[in-house]
Amino acid sequence: MKIQPLHDRVIVERLAETETVKGGIIIPDTAKEKPQQGIVKAVGPGKMGKDGQVMNLTVKEGDKVLFGKYSGTDVKIDDNEYLIMREDDILGIIKD
Amino acid sequence: MKIQPLHDRVIVERLAETETVKGGIIIPDTAKEKPQQGIVKAVGPGKMGKDGQVMNLTVKEGDKVLFGKYSGTDVKIDDNEYLIMREDDILGIIKD
Amino acid sequence: MKIQPLHDRVIVERLAETETVKGGIIIPDTAKEKPQQGIVKAVGPGKMGKDGQVMNLTVKEGDKVLFGKYSGTDVKIDDNEYLIMREDDILGIIKD
Amino acid sequence: MKIQPLHDRVIVERLAETETVKGGIIIPDTAKEKPQQGIVKAVGPGKMGKDGQVMNLTVKEGDKVLFGKYSGTDVKIDDNEYLIMREDDILGIIKD
Amino acid sequence: MKIQPLHDRVIVERLAETETVKGGIIIPDTAKEKPQQGIVKAVGPGKMGKDGQVMNLTVKEGDKVLFGKYSGTDVKIDDNEYLIMREDDILGIIKD
Amino acid sequence: MKIQPLHDRVIVERLAETETVKGGIIIPDTAKEKPQQGIVKAVGPGKMGKDGQVMNLTVKEGDKVLFGKYSGTDVKIDDNEYLIMREDDILGIIKD
Amino acid sequence: MKIQPLHDRVIVERLAETETVKGGIIIPDTAKEKPQQGIVKAVGPGKMGKDGQVMNLTVKEGDKVLFGKYSGTDVKIDDNEYLIMREDDILGIIKD
Numbered sequence: 001m002k003i004q005p006l007h008d009r010v011i012v013e014r015l016a017e018t019e020t021v022k023g024g025i026i027i028p029d030t031a032k033e034k035p036q037q038g039i040v041k042a043v044g045p046g047k048m049g050k051d052g053q054v055m056n057l058t059v060k061e062g063d064k065v066l067f068g069k070y071s072g073t074d075v076k077i078d079d080n081e082y083l084i085m086r087e088d089d090i091l092g093i094i095k096d
Numbered sequence: 097m098k099i100q101p102l103h104d105r106v107i108v109e110r111l112a113e114t115e116t117v118k119g120g121i122i123i124p125d126t127a128k129e130k131p132q133q134g135i136v137k138a139v140g141p142g143k144m145g146k147d148g149q150v151m152n153l154t155v156k157e158g159d160k161v162l163f164g165k166y167s168g169t170d171v172k173i174d175d176n177e178y179l180i181m182r183e184d185d186i187l188g189i190i191k192d
Numbered sequence: 193m194k195i196q197p198l199h200d201r202v203i204v205e206r207l208a209e210t211e212t213v214k215g216g217i218i219i220p221d222t223a224k225e226k227p228q229q230g231i232v233k234a235v236g237p238g239k240m241g242k243d244g245q246v247m248n249l250t251v252k253e254g255d256k257v258l259f260g261k262y263s264g265t266d267v268k269i270d271d272n273e274y275l276i277m278r279e280d281d282i283l284g285i286i287k288d
Numbered sequence: 289m290k291i292q293p294l295h296d297r298v299i300v301e302r303l304a305e306t307e308t309v310k311g312g313i314i315i316p317d318t319a320k321e322k323p324q325q326g327i328v329k330a331v332g333p334g335k336m337g338k339d340g341q342v343m344n345l346t347v348k349e350g351d352k353v354l355f356g357k358y359s360g361t362d363v364k365i366d367d368n369e370y371l372i373m374r375e376d377d378i379l380g381i382i383k384d
Numbered sequence: 385m386k387i388q389p390l391h392d393r394v395i396v397e398r399l400a401e402t403e404t405v406k407g408g409i410i411i412p413d414t415a416k417e418k419p420q421q422g423i424v425k426a427v428g429p430g431k432m433g434k435d436g437q438v439m440n441l442t443v444k445e446g447d448k449v450l451f452g453k454y455s456g457t458d459v460k461i462d463d464n465e466y467l468i469m470r471e472d473d474i475l476g477i478i479k480d
Numbered sequence: 481m482k483i484q485p486l487h488d489r490v491i492v493e494r495l496a497e498t499e500t501v502k503g504g505i506i507i508p509d510t511a512k513e514k515p516q517q518g519i520v521k522a523v524g525p526g527k528m529g530k531d532g533q534v535m536n537l538t539v540k541e542g543d544k545v546l547f548g549k550y551s552g553t554d555v556k557i558d559d560n561e562y563l564i565m566r567e568d569d570i571l572g573i574i575k576d
Numbered sequence: 577m578k579i580q581p582l583h584d585r586v587i588v589e590r591l592a593e594t595e596t597v598k599g600g601i602i603i604p605d606t607a608k609e610k611p612q613q614g615i616v617k618a619v620g621p622g623k624m625g626k627d628g629q630v631m632n633l634t635v636k637e638g639d640k641v642l643f644g645k646y647s648g649t650d651v652k653i654d655d656n657e658y659l660i661m662r663e664d665d666i667l668g669i670i671k672d
Contacts, residue, residue, distance in 0.1 A: 095100055250294055283297060
């Protein structure tokens with residue numbers, strides 16, 4: 001990853017959502033605020049606490065995560081689209 | 097549960113509300129902000145305090161809980177619908 | 193009580209307000225934000241402080257309390273209606 | 289006083305404002321946000337600080353105080369009207 | 385002064401603003417949020433800090449101060465009009 | 481300077497902006513939220529921290545500073561116009 | 577750099593965005609809230625913590641950074657346009 005996120009930010013690559021298909025008809029996803037999935041590509045060093053101590057992040061590179069549909073900021077790096085969000089916007093880690 | 101919630105979040109499976117029936121007529125639930133019940137399916141490790149110490153959650157897997165109708169974010173995992181919310185959105189634990 | 197409130201929440205059973213009667217005519221209560229009375233049915237263990245220490249609540253089961261009209265969330269437990277609110281929404285304890 | 293206020297709340301009995309009279313005509317008070325006077329009837333034990341220590345209130349029972357017109361919540365106790373407000377809503381103590 | 389302000393509040397007596405006169409025509413002051421001047425008549429004991437320690441105020445009785453036009457609450461004490469504001473609403477002390 | 485700013489406030493004398501001139505035509509400045517320059521005329525003693533310790537300001541009298549166009553409050557002292565703002569509204573110090 | 581940013585502010589020189597060209601047609605960038613790139617030209621000494629200790633910034637002069645499109649305030653220094661923003665508005669550091 002060419003970007004090193006600052007503080008408590010993480011870079012996530014959005015996974016394409018498998019669209020629901022019923023009888024061959026693709027149903028577009030128009031639901032709002034739907035959580036989404038992605039792969040963590042880079043994590044920041046952590047947020048600095050009140051006492052100057054850095055608090056490391058919980059997620060790590062490679063984690064498959066769940067986040068709200070409108071979380072984060074879209075960034076384009078080398079023609080790939082990523083999301084940069086704060087770790088607190090991540091709802092959970094998807095285990096396989 | 098395939099999802100490990102982060103920090104102070106918990107995953108809850110909503111219990112179907114028994115609809116009130118009067119003389120055979122099902123009365124749909126249209127009341128707003130009505131609390132609801134669910135079963136805790138997974139809990140986060142706890143929120144990190146100002147001093148870097150993790151504060152564990154009070155609820156645990158299997159707890160039957162009461163929460164506000166619009167608390168949390170709906171997520172779909174393996175065709176099942178769950179809610180991810182912060183522990184602070186849970187009003188109480190239902191004892192049997 | 194079947195519900196154990198979390199953190200600094202308390203469960204209150206609303207006392208029916210004695211409606212003012214003048215010459216046999218019942219005057220309905222339409223005033224807004226009028227405080228109300230209730231009996232505390234269950235209290236949470238207390239809110240966790242910044243240093244991880246639990247701060248116990250002041251009110252206890254059986255206390256007759258005064259609270260604002262729109263404080264708390266209505267919950268229905270075994271066909272009884274209760275209010276779940278944070279202790280800070282309670283204005284005072286009524287002594288007999 | 290039948291009510292024991294919680295935390296940093298105080299119960300105040302509003303003093304009737306002497307209406308200004310000019311040439312026998314009573315001028316009703318319609319000014320907004322005008323501070324008012326009252327007598328403190330009961331005080332809470334104090335607010336709990338971050339370190340779990342209770343911080344006592346400054347005002348005490350019997351103090352004549354000045355407060356903003358819309359401060360506090362009106363409560364009716366035994367047919368008397370009182371105000372319950374946080375100590376921080378009190379502007380000052382009136383000395384005689 | 386008959387009023388003892390609480391905490392970090394101060395009582396200020398507004399100085400009449402000398403209206404600008406050009407060629408004998410009085411130009412009324414209609415500008416908004418214009419700072420104003422006053423004399424401090426009484427000061428509170430100070431705000432209580434998080435650790436329970438009182439932090440004394442910087443201004444003292446007799447100080448000529450500058451404050452924003454809409455700072456504070458107007459109070460009438462013995463037919464004199466004063467302003468009660470928090471010390472933080474005072475912009476500076478005017479030296480002679 | 482006749483005014484001693486309180487806490488973390490500073491008094492700044494706005495520098496006249498050199499208007500851009502193209503071919504002899506003066507282009508008026510109508511851009512909004514444009515930062516501006518000024519000279520610090522007086523600084524407050526510093527803001528009191530949570531632990532009662534005063535935290536001194538970084539800017540000092542005579543500093544040429546950059547600030548947002550709508551920062552601060554305009555004050556008129558002895559027919560001169562100044563700005564009183566909190567140090568945090570100052571974007572940077574201009575070195576010569 | 578002629579400006580020394582205060583506290584946790586940084587000065588960034590915006591990099592011109594390479595516009596996407598398809599078949600010779602330049603597609604103007606009208607997307608909103610798109611992150612942008614820039615070079616850090618100067619950094620503040622750090623924000624003062626609650627305990628009076630300065631917390632140094634993570635970015636340093638020369639860093640190529642990514643930030644939100646509407647982050648910061650535009651300033652013009654010696655006919656060059658810069659952005660002054662808080663470090664927290666910087667999303668990440670671009671590595672080469």
